Amino acid sequence: MTGVRKEAMARTREALIDAGLQLAERTGLTGLSVNLIVAEAGVAKGTFFHHFGDRASYLLALHREFHERLENQVQAAIVGMPPGRDRLIAVANTYLDGCLRDRGVRALLLEARAEPAVTEEITRRNNASAELCRTDFAALKRPHPYESAQLWVGMVAEAALIEHQAGAALPALREAIAQFTG
DSSP, X not given: OOHHHHHHHHHHHHHHHHHHHHHHXXXXXXXXXXXXXXXXXXXXXXXXXXXXXXXXXXXXXXXHHHHHHHHHHHHHHHTTOOSSHHHHHHHHXXXXXXXXXXXXXXXXXXXXXXXXXXXXHHXXXXXXXXXXXXXXXXXXXXXXXXXXXXXXXXXXXXXXXXXXXXXXXXXXXXXXXXXXXX
């Protein structure tokens, strides 16, 4: 396969993912049909199945892409920061800002839990996020750093849903989150 063809396939795949993120905001995951996705992306239905095989694979890819984008933003925000309170707050604020900016947050944080294809991915991603934050809680001398990190991950995800519903960053909510770090 030539480089040009690979690039075209990658752009098409990205267009399908972006279409799903846009539609997820309006329709939720339950209303996200292949027909709507291909219409939004401007591609043929067969193109969808060439890239994803079925709707369940697509939902998994959509969830992964959404969170990988957020993860890249978080990693860029904390590069070079030592573990601890400031890094945890930077993680939370970057994640929350990304959730406000990106589309489909409610569908991808809340509704995705009911999708069997995505449930295992959510558990894996939450565990990886908790593992990342474990060193921060260890630096804060918490007696159960991994468990504290698991709770932190859940709390920040819930805050993202609250801010999404409000349609804006909520400074008091973010300050309350920061207070949990000591």
